[in-house]
Amino acid sequence: MSRIIVGPFNRVEGDLEVTLDVENGVVREARVSASLYRGFEQLLLGRPAADALAIAPRICGICSVSQSLAAAAVLRAAQPIAPAPNGLLATNIAHAAENIADHLTHFYVFFMPDFARAAYAGRPWHAAAEARFKAVSGAALREALPARARLLETMGLIAGKWPHSLAFRAGGVTRALALGDEMRLRALLADFRGFLERTLFAAPLEAVTALSTIEELDRFADSAAGDFAAFLRIARDLRLEEMGRGPGLLLSSGAYFGPEGHRFPAGLLDTKTGGLREPPLDHIEEDVSHAYMRDTAADPALSDTLPDIHREGAYSFAKAPRLEGRAVEVGALARQAVAGHPLIRDLLAGGGSTVLARIVARVLEIALLAQAMEDWTRALAPSEPYCAPDAPLADGAFVGFVEAARGTLGHWASFRDGQIERYQIIAPTTWNFSPRDAAGAPGPLEQALAGLCVGEDGATNVAVQHIVRSFDPCMVCTAH
Amino acid sequence: MAAIETFYDVIRRQGVTRRSFTKFCSLTAASLGLGQTAATQMAQALETKPRIPVIWMHGLECTCCSESFIRSAHPLAKDVVLSMISLDYDDTIMAAAGHQAEAILEETKEKYKGKYILAVEGNPPLNEGGMFCIDGGKPFVEKLKWMAEDAMAIIAWGACASWGCVQAAKPNPTQATPIDKVIKDKPIIKVPGCPPIAEVMTGVVTYVTTFGRLPELDRQGRPKMFYSQRIHDKCYRRPHFDAGQFVEEWDDEAARKGHCLYKMGCKGPTTYNACSTVRWNGGVSFPIQSGHGCIGCSEEDFWDKGSFYDRLTKINQFGIEHNADEVGLAAAAVVGGAVAVHAGVTAVKRITTKHEG
Numbered sequence: 001m002s003r004i005i006v007g008p009f010n011r012v013e014g015d016l017e018v019t020l021d022v023e024n025g026v027v028r029e030a031r032v033s034a035s036l037y038r039g040f041e042q043l044l045l046g047r048p049a050a051d052a053l054a055i056a057p058r059i060c061g062i063c064s065v066s067q068s069l070a071a072a073a074v075l076r077a078a079q080p081i082a083p084a085p086n087g088l089l090a091t092n093i094a095h096a097a098e099n100i101a102d103h104l105t106h107f108y109v110f111f112m113p114d115f116a117r118a119a120y121a122g123r124p125w126h127a128a129a130e131a132r133f134k135a136v137s138g139a140a141l142r143e144a145l146p147a148r149a150r151l152l153e154t155m156g157l158i159a160g161k162w163p164h165s166l167a168f169r170a171g172g173v174t175r176a177l178a179l180g181d182e183m184r185l186r187a188l189l190a191d192f193r194g195f196l197e198r199t200l201f202a203a204p205l206e207a208v209t210a211l212s213t214i215e216e217l218d219r220f221a222d223s224a225a226g227d228f229a230a231f232l233r234i235a236r237d238l239r240l241e242e243m244g245r246g247p248g249l250l251l252s253s254g255a256y257f258g259p260e261g262h263r264f265p266a267g268l269l270d271t272k273t274g275g276l277r278e279p280p281l282d283h284i285e286e287d288v289s290h291a292y293m294r295d296t297a298a299d300p301a302l303s304d305t306l307p308d309i310h311r312e313g314a315y316s317f318a319k320a321p322r323l324e325g326r327a328v329e330v331g332a333l334a335r336q337a338v339a340g341h342p343l344i345r346d347l348l349a350g351g352g353s354t355v356l357a358r359i360v361a362r363v364l365e366i367a368l369l370a371q372a373m374e375d376w377t378r379a380l381a382p383s384e385p386y387c388a389p390d391a392p393l394a395d396g397a398f399v400g401f402v403e404a405a406r407g408t409l410g411h412w413a414s415f416r417d418g419q420i421e422r423y424q425i426i427a428p429t430t431w432n433f434s435p436r437d438a439a440g441a442p443g444p445l446e447q448a449l450a451g452l453c454v455g456e457d458g459a460t461n462v463a464v465q466h467i468v469r470s471f472d473p474c475m476v477c478t479a480h
Numbered sequence: 481m482a483a484i485e486t487f488y489d490v491i492r493r494q495g496v497t498r499r500s501f502t503k504f505c506s507l508t509a510a511s512l513g514l515g516q517t518a519a520t521q522m523a524q525a526l527e528t529k530p531r532i533p534v535i536w537m538h539g540l541e542c543t544c545c546s547e548s549f550i551r552s553a554h555p556l557a558k559d560v561v562l563s564m565i566s567l568d569y570d571d572t573i574m575a576a577a578g579h580q581a582e583a584i585l586e587e588t589k590e591k592y593k594g595k596y597i598l599a600v601e602g603n604p605p606l607n608e609g610g611m612f613c614i615d616g617g618k619p620f621v622e623k624l625k626w627m628a629e630d631a632m633a634i635i636a637w638g639a640c641a642s643w644g645c646v647q648a649a650k651p652n653p654t655q656a657t658p659i660d661k662v663i664k665d666k667p668i669i670k671v672p673g674c675p676p677i678a679e680v681m682t683g684v685v686t687y688v689t690t691f692g693r694l695p696e697l698d699r700q701g702r703p704k705m706f707y708s709q710r711i712h713d714k715c716y717r718r719p720h721f722d723a724g725q726f727v728e729e730w731d732d733e734a735a736r737k738g739h740c741l742y743k744m745g746c747k748g749p750t751t752y753n754a755c756s757t758v759r760w761n762g763g764v765s766f767p768i769q770s771g772h773g774c775i776g777c778s779e780e781d782f783w784d785k786g787s788f789y790d791r792l793t794k795i796n797q798f799g800i801e802h803n804a805d806e807v808g809l810a811a812a813a814v815v816g817g818a819v820a821v822h823a824g825v826t827a828v829k830r831i832t833t834k835h836e837g
Contacts, residue, residue: 005617007616014543015538015613015614015615017614035613035614036540036612036613036614037612037613037654038540038605038612038647038653038654039647039652039653039654040646040647042651042653043646043647043649043650043651043652043653047787048789050787050788050789051787051788051789053788054775054788055646055649055783058542058645058646058647058674059542060542060543060544061541061542061543061544061545061546061547061548061675062542062543062544062547064542064544084731087731137494145550145551148551149550149551149762150762152551152761153761153762153764155761156759156760156761156762156764156765157764157765158770159770160760160765160766160767160768160769160770160771160772161755161760161761161765161766161767161770162760162761163542163544163547163548163675164544164674164675164777165767165770166767166770166772166773166775167770167771167772169730171730172730172731173770173771174730174731174735174770174771174772175769175771175772176731176735176736176771307608307612307653309608309611309612317612385731386731387730387731389729389730390730476541476542476543
């Protein structure tokens with residue numbers, strides 16, 4: 001048995017290291033380590049509750065709106081207000097823009113460049129992949145980055161500045177969009193649809209979201225000219241549908257809360273039995289047995305986050321969140337599986353949660369969200385309120401959930417006299433890249449890497465890169 | 481990495497035309513507040529001088545600076561700047577992985593001794609021997625000191641590298657420490673903001689790599705060209721401040737009319753940055769335009785100065801009842817009282833000058 005360390009990883013958000021125990025060329029055990037800690041849960045204490053809206057987003061420069069919205073959700077839970085419908089719509093538009101931007105970055109900047117590596121030089125698709133996707137110099141980047149920047153101008157219209165926007169409140173958004181803004185939004189969205197339909201999909205969005213079986217996806221791979229189809233053909237050759245199988249439990253807390261409820265509903269899906277139920281969100285616990293943290297309550301509503309870098313057996317700054325004692329996977333795959341998208345359900349039935357299913361779900365979600373943004377923009381009523389006034393904050397313990405690009409994000413807070421008494425955050429990658437728990441049960445990525453055949457390559461095996469990146473880790477959120 | 485390669489070679493290799501290149505030089509010179517002569521100088525320098533390598537390192541941070549940077553409004557500026565710097569080392573976007581990436585650092589350090597720019601995003605935490613930010617098995621602070629040794633100058637990106645930012649907020653659990661408190665023997669330019677504006681970042685990095693020196697800095701080490709005015713001085717809501725018209729509640733009638741956000745806690749009157757002129761997301765907007773006050777994210781200690789929603793109490797307001805003459809007289813007294821940084825000073829100076837003249 002040999003122990004090898006993969007990392008530091010480039011092209012991920014933040015610092016990450018993975019330790020692999022390899023025996024006869026096969027990964028026996030993997031340990032994932034978040035190696036950066038700042039202490040947000042400590043420094044939020046004692047501050048005015050509303051200040052969480054300016055501090056929490058600074059956990060992450062990539063998913064800052066998600067952090068803002070989770071803080072707004074926990075503040076909303078503590079006050080008797082009904083948010084303005086326009087405010088919810090504008091929030092959803094901005095949040096979708098951020099999440100699409102994250103998905104696009106993942107596809108073009110973080111994930112696809114691995115196919116341009118020299119390790120694949122012998123494959124028939126390699127030269128094309130290198131020209132198109134190679135890190136920094138690939139042609140696709142020059143199309144995707146400007147399209148992404150233009151999409152994020154919607155963030156300018158709604159939230160002023162991004163990342164670390166300030167416009168999001170418990171009652172809605174601080175800026176009322178005038179008719180002219182709405183027209184600009186529509187123009188931006190039309191431009192973005194153009195990019196997707198020309199470059200990423202080379203097909204109408206409606207044709208992409210209507211794909212419902214693996215057979216249809218295969219036909220799409222062979223007939224379409226875009227970057228997504230190129231990925232599908234590479235994936236078929238490399239058998240990505242067999243790679244990086246997760247724990248099989250998929251969680252979504254419900255995404256894009258609007259006047260008519262969530263656009264993508266909440267749920268917990270067991271991919272082995274196909275059973276879908278309401279997620280038991282009050283049965284979330286955090287285990288610190290392998291984290292550089294002092295012992296504390298398991299319930300996030302009662303726990304502290306105080307580091308202890310000398311802790312015996314610890315290997316990560318991330319705590320290990322568990323739902324009813326089990327490791328669960330979160331992200332676009334979980335959201336679309338719970339929402340019942342037929343293509344995603346078919347992929348799960350075929351091979352469980354794997355690298356292929358994760359990437360397809362993320363790219364599919366780009367198409368779904370681009371359409372949702374158009375719907376939300378049409379539903380705006382310029383003369384109606386955009387923000388309900390704040391009401392006095394109740395004392396007590398509250399929780400707020402949102403779905404960030406990478407999955408379920410929860411903020412647990414206790415308030416007293418308008419001040420923050422306790423604050424706990426469980427981010428998507430805390431779920432996906434959790435370390436082991438007290439029972440020794442590994443986190444989702446650790447499970448996905450176990451059993452991988454790395455052969456002679458050891459740490460340099462590219463499959464390790466594919467599996468790790470298929471979760472689109474955000475390490476600065478993981479331990480914060 | 482050929483030693484004699486110029487920026488212009490790199491740019492042309494990236495497929496940028498001569499015409500776009502000259503346009504880039506003019507635009508950049510303009511954004512830096514320099515004239516057409518500077519554009520010509522810039523073009524000449526980029527064509528003839530060896531490319532200056534930029535190493536971009538990440539410490540304790542959230543990557544918001546990189547995120548801002550890659551969305552610079554002028555697409556060519558971003559492309560050109562990216563092709564300048566990405567040849568070297570940036571662990572968020574680069575192609576190389578793991579120890580191969582470490583080798584790039586080693587090589588640059590040796591080959592370009594005293595000639596490369598070290599751009600730092602985030603800062604080193606010093607508690608527990610630096611173990612709260614581990615990079616390649618070693619504390620980031622060690623890597624930072626090691627790369628700083630042979631750098632020509634250091635760019636401290638954002639509030640983290642410049643001042644510490646929210647991770648240094650009380651009780652500063654990891655003892656997150658700004659760059660200039662750790663590296664004391666190198667020229668450091670601070671580009672604060674959380675994050676800094678993309679065009680400010682591209683402007684600074686272009687200036688430094690083109691001319692091989694830092695632009696003119698203020699006493700706090702910030703480039704004067706972008707940080708010499710307060711948000712308040714150029715705020716489009718300023719007339720409403722002067723007229724005493726204020727937003728009292730989010731999205732109220734006054735908010736819809738675009739009145740001043742001072743009473744909602746806006747820190748524009750004490751914040752030096754270019755948000756109200758350059759703006760964000762491609763010049764579309766900035767926080768005050770989104771109906772929310774400025775929180776002063778480019779100022780030192782902005783995170784520990786009371787609530788973001790408390791109104792500033794140490795600034796003078798001009799009430800609606802005063803005419804310009806009265807304002808001028810009152811303000812002259814204030815200036816005489818040597819109150820240096822508060823709302824209205826710029827306007828005051830202008831008005832008093834008019835009086836004297």
